[in-house]
Amino acid sequence: MSAERTTAAAGAGGGAGDTYDVIVLGGGPTGENLADRAHAAGLSAVLVEHELVGGECSYWACMPSKALLRPAAARDGARRVAGAEGAVTGPLDAPAVLARRDAFAAHWRDEGQVRWLDGAGIDLVRGRGRLAGPRRVVVDGGRTLTARHAVAVCTGSRPVLPDVPGLAAARPWTSREATSAKEVPGHLVVVGGGVVGVEMATAWRALGAEVTLLVRGDGLLPRMEPFAGELVAASLREAGVDVRTGTGVREVRRAADGGPVTVVPDPGPEVTADELLIATGRAPRTEDLGLETVGLTPGDWLAVDDTLRVTGVPGGWLYAAGDVNHRALLTHQGKYQARIAGAAIAARALGRPVLGSDRWGAHSASADHHAVPQVVFTDPEAAAVGLTAAEAERAGRRIRVVDHDLGAVAGASLYADGYRGRARMVVDLDREVLLGATFVGPGVGELLHSATVAVAGEVPLARLWHAVPSYPTISEIWLRLLETYRGD
Amino acid sequence: MSAERTTAAAGAGGGAGDTYDVIVLGGGPTGENLADRAHAAGLSAVLVEHELVGGECSYWACMPSKALLRPAAARDGARRVAGAEGAVTGPLDAPAVLARRDAFAAHWRDEGQVRWLDGAGIDLVRGRGRLAGPRRVVVDGGRTLTARHAVAVCTGSRPVLPDVPGLAAARPWTSREATSAKEVPGHLVVVGGGVVGVEMATAWRALGAEVTLLVRGDGLLPRMEPFAGELVAASLREAGVDVRTGTGVREVRRAADGGPVTVVPDPGPEVTADELLIATGRAPRTEDLGLETVGLTPGDWLAVDDTLRVTGVPGGWLYAAGDVNHRALLTHQGKYQARIAGAAIAARALGRPVLGSDRWGAHSASADHHAVPQVVFTDPEAAAVGLTAAEAERAGRRIRVVDHDLGAVAGASLYADGYRGRARMVVDLDREVLLGATFVGPGVGELLHSATVAVAGEVPLARLWHAVPSYPTISEIWLRLLETYRGD
Numbered sequence: 001m002s003a004e005r006t007t008a009a010a011g012a013g014g015g016a017g018d019t020y021d022v023i024v025l026g027g028g029p030t031g032e033n034l035a036d037r038a039h040a041a042g043l044s045a046v047l048v049e050h051e052l053v054g055g056e057c058s059y060w061a062c063m064p065s066k067a068l069l070r071p072a073a074a075r076d077g078a079r080r081v082a083g084a085e086g087a088v089t090g091p092l093d094a095p096a097v098l099a100r101r102d103a104f105a106a107h108w109r110d111e112g113q114v115r116w117l118d119g120a121g122i123d124l125v126r127g128r129g130r131l132a133g134p135r136r137v138v139v140d141g142g143r144t145l146t147a148r149h150a151v152a153v154c155t156g157s158r159p160v161l162p163d164v165p166g167l168a169a170a171r172p173w174t175s176r177e178a179t180s181a182k183e184v185p186g187h188l189v190v191v192g193g194g195v196v197g198v199e200m201a202t203a204w205r206a207l208g209a210e211v212t213l214l215v216r217g218d219g220l221l222p223r224m225e226p227f228a229g230e231l232v233a234a235s236l237r238e239a240g241v242d243v244r245t246g247t248g249v250r251e252v253r254r255a256a257d258g259g260p261v262t263v264v265p266d267p268g269p270e271v272t273a274d275e276l277l278i279a280t281g282r283a284p285r286t287e288d289l290g291l292e293t294v295g296l297t298p299g300d301w302l303a304v305d306d307t308l309r310v311t312g313v314p315g316g317w318l319y320a321a322g323d324v325n326h327r328a329l330l331t332h333q334g335k336y337q338a339r340i341a342g343a344a345i346a347a348r349a350l351g352r353p354v355l356g357s358d359r360w361g362a363h364s365a366s367a368d369h370h371a372v373p374q375v376v377f378t379d380p381e382a383a384a385v386g387l388t389a390a391e392a393e394r395a396g397r398r399i400r401v402v403d404h405d406l407g408a409v410a411g412a413s414l415y416a417d418g419y420r421g422r423a424r425m426v427v428d429l430d431r432e433v434l435l436g437a438t439f440v441g442p443g444v445g446e447l448l449h450s451a452t453v454a455v456a457g458e459v460p461l462a463r464l465w466h467a468v469p470s471y472p473t474i475s476e477i478w479l480r481l482l483e484t485y486r487g488d
Numbered sequence: 489m490s491a492e493r494t495t496a497a498a499g500a501g502g503g504a505g506d507t508y509d510v511i512v513l514g515g516g517p518t519g520e521n522l523a524d525r526a527h528a529a530g531l532s533a534v535l536v537e538h539e540l541v542g543g544e545c546s547y548w549a550c551m552p553s554k555a556l557l558r559p560a561a562a563r564d565g566a567r568r569v570a571g572a573e574g575a576v577t578g579p580l581d582a583p584a585v586l587a588r589r590d591a592f593a594a595h596w597r598d599e600g601q602v603r604w605l606d607g608a609g610i611d612l613v614r615g616r617g618r619l620a621g622p623r624r625v626v627v628d629g630g631r632t633l634t635a636r637h638a639v640a641v642c643t644g645s646r647p648v649l650p651d652v653p654g655l656a657a658a659r660p661w662t663s664r665e666a667t668s669a670k671e672v673p674g675h676l677v678v679v680g681g682g683v684v685g686v687e688m689a690t691a692w693r694a695l696g697a698e699v700t701l702l703v704r705g706d707g708l709l710p711r712m713e714p715f716a717g718e719l720v721a722a723s724l725r726e727a728g729v730d731v732r733t734g735t736g737v738r739e740v741r742r743a744a745d746g747g748p749v750t751v752v753p754d755p756g757p758e759v760t761a762d763e764l765l766i767a768t769g770r771a772p773r774t775e776d777l778g779l780e781t782v783g784l785t786p787g788d789w790l791a792v793d794d795t796l797r798v799t800g801v802p803g804g805w806l807y808a809a810g811d812v813n814h815r816a817l818l819t820h821q822g823k824y825q826a827r828i829a830g831a832a833i834a835a836r837a838l839g840r841p842v843l844g845s846d847r848w849g850a851h852s853a854s855a856d857h858h859a860v861p862q863v864v865f866t867d868p869e870a871a872a873v874g875l876t877a878a879e880a881e882r883a884g885r886r887i888r889v890v891d892h893d894l895g896a897v898a899g900a901s902l903y904a905d906g907y908r909g910r911a912r913m914v915v916d917l918d919r920e921v922l923l924g925a926t927f928v929g930p931g932v933g934e935l936l937h938s939a940t941v942a943v944a945g946e947v948p949l950a951r952l953w954h955a956v957p958s959y960p961t962i963s964e965i966w967l968r969l970l971e972t973y974r975g976d
Binding site for chain 2: 057062063066067070071072074075077078080081082083084085086087088089090091092093094096097098099100104330331332333335336339360362366367371372373374375383410411413414415416417443444445446447448449450452453454455456457459462463464465466467468469470471472473474475476478479
């Protein structure tokens with residue numbers, strides 16, 4: 001592929017007719033990984049990005065949110081163990097937490113990411129890229145890029161504001177402002193009980209804000225097993241958060257010159273606060289991508305096959321990975337899709353067999369269907385992979401649900417006094433493999449990957465019986481779940 | 489099996505001719521689990537124990553040692569995160585740590601364990617049981633028990649004092665005293681760099697003791713990958729422990745009426761301390777079991793097949809599980825063997841097929857050979873499963889060793905500022921599965937089970953590529969290791 005590498009180098013020099021093997025729209029983790037995979041396979045690749053290279057995750061999502069959450073989790077870990085508890089006397093140092101967060105967000109500068117691209121041999125074009133017919137991308141200012149093999153849309157998603165009177169004018173926070181705020185609000189109203197809502201309620205409450213959490217549905221974390229949201233809600237309430245489920249927002253008021261924001265819940269009394277975070281949903285960043293030039297509809301999510309190729313595009317040159325395809329709106333899953341898509345693009349470009357229809361094959365993002373993991377860094381942590389019981393039932397699987405108290409495990413009781421948590425596994429009775437698992441409790445975040453390996457690996461339960469958990473770790477919950485399943 | 493249950497009930501009433509399906513010698517976790525497995529399969533079972541029911545693990549090993557270690561780990565977790573660090577102002581409250589430890593050791597009372605036995609329908613005979621020929625056990629005082637199907641030796645192991653002048657007279661601590669001491673010694677000398685030595689050096693140093701650690705070999709934790717011992721040694725030294733490797737003990741002196749103990753290292757200057765812990769090795773508790781009455785040698789480890797049946801005993805009625813068979817001296821592995829042995833005994837008793845030669849079958853303790861996990865609760869934690877690189881090479885496997893800096897993973901850097909750690913996987917190149925994995929760093933204890941599932945499940949590396957680690961967790965080390973293996 002040396003010729004193409006040369007082409008890529010020439011392309012880096014500018015000009016209206018730059019040609020690359022692969023053009024990637026969007027320089028977040030998904031786009032970076034896709035370009036890197038393609039380049040590692042010998043293809044030339046260019047990334048087009050009009051904001052910061054590194055994307056949402058690096059600056060306004062995963063990294064800053066976890067940086068905001070970790071200090072409280074670390075402190076609370078010590079507070080929950082007699083003998084260490086007394087050593088923890090002070091509150092969190094909010095300015096220090098925010099400064100640490102700033103560092104993890106690279107101070108919202110992307111030099112480090114650009115250096116990584118340079119080192120990886122991937123070109124960068126700054127500006128907004130739009131499709132202009134098949135395999136062609138026009139970047140702001142008129143520069144035109146042509147893809148020899150593929151264009152990949154990795155532009156992600158953006159928060160959506162619901163249609164509530166006064167809301168837009170009240171300049172609410174979205175996930176961006178919630179993760180990058182420079183000071184702790186005195187009172188924060190959070191609307192939305194999904195991951196962003198509960199993580200940000202947790203973080204800002206721990207940093208000293210008064211927090212009101214308004215959730216339209218019956219509970220928090222509705223995509224997980226119900227006990228996840230129940231345990232997190234109980235803990236938020238204990239921490240002093242005013243959690244109101246079954247509550248929408250009727251109206252929002254804020255003076256044009258700023259000042260406090262008043263939220264009128266539905267039902268319930270008004271709340272006046274310093275800031276309002278809306279975390280109720282996301283939309284694909286596809287409005288302004290020129291999708292109409294290739295027969296697609298701007299603003300739509302992009303449907304893809306398991307090689308991440310957009311369906312219904314003649315020639316099969318258009319791919320979409322990450323949030324924008326709506327398969328799983330998670331950074332790690334976008335990166336996974338990027339690895340698969342990069343490999344599939346390279347295989348097609350090089351005339352090699354493409355194993356897109358092989359379940360768990362090198363070119364099939366099978367995990368999107370079977371083994372999507374997620375850790376919510378609340379207190380307690382909520383970690384899940386695969387199908388919930390309800391999802392498995394809806395899918396018509398013959399299942400057995402096995403629950404166990406996590407606090408009954410020796411490793412958990414050693415980890416924290418009065419440990420509260422719960423675990424569930426969902427067993428496929430026809431194949432005797434795990435369809436899903438959920439762990440909710442302090443310190444379960446790293447435990448999840450054992451379930452992810454079991455689900456993605458389709459390890460039979462009879463073999464899991466030989467996967468001995470080390471004593472005394474929280475992982476011994478596995479033994480308890482398996483014993484319960486066997487009816488012991 | 490109702491007839492046998494009746495027999496068991498009659499047996500509980502006492503008498504010289506008590507007959508049970510299964511007699512278990514030793515009431516630690518291994519014995520308890522073996523009896524429970526057999527009983528759950530419909531057999532009658534009796535446990536013979538002359539000390540506390542619950543065994544070494546409950547009172548003088550896993551539980552109290554982890555209870556001693558956890559408070560420091562929890563406090564240090566908070567200390568390592570800017571923003572939480574300042575909230576940690578005091579030292580550990582040693583009396584509170586010791587009181588918590590006492591609670592985890594059930595105050596060295598076994599009522600709770602006895603209640604569990606009662607609930608499980610297992611009889612208990614207190615006293616020292618000795619074999620008196622095939623299937624026969626005589627308990628202190630003359631009571632004789634007869635086993636219809638099996639006798640299982642689950643008596644564990646005991647610390648061994650090396651042959652050093654003056655040592656025995658100096659009344660050194662063993663693991664028992666080190667885990668149950670009622671106050672923090674001013675200065676503790678620890679001899680031995682294995683798990684007990686490094687964990688107790690870590691715990692007592694954190695509780696305020698001056699600690700000197702003498703290790704005959706080149707490094708600590710010699711059964712793990714070398715970097716485990718290196719990272720733990722560096723951390724112990726930073727914590728102020730005087731770690732001396734390549735150092736034996738020439739002589740020990742202590743006045744008959746107590747007072748300080750003087751240790752003469754070889755080589756090196758004398759050390760005078762309050763207490764001396766010897767943690768250099770263990771021997772099977774088989775000296776006083778009447779092994780000679782069934783053709784075996786008292787004091788030997790008991791060799792077993794994969795169903796945990798002692799080899800070379802006519803009739804095949806004698807089993808040995810746990811430390812005493814020398815396969816893997818770990819509580820969780822003893823419990824695993826107990827589950828396997830209990831199932832094998834029941835299958836044989838009930839005339840069902842015994843799958844002892846089926847690798848990973850229900851009656852084969854295959855994990856003992858392939859997937860023994862261990863977490864060392866030092867700072868950093870050291871967690872490993874399966875073969876080290878050196879072990880795999882000695883076994884003649886064609887392997888590739890893949891290393892990665894754990895601190896380079898986003899989840900690790902979020903977990904602790906200045907995170908230091910390392911990970912290794914050992915790949916079987918012929919089958920492209922994992923033979924072993926090692927993680928060393930703060931917070932890796934729960935991460936290990938992912939590797940245990942992968943090793944015991946023999947999940948192909950190509951499939952592990954689909955086991956997506958949740959971002960940003962420390963588990964993302966999996967992605968880095970797999971990428972490195974693929975040469976990306």
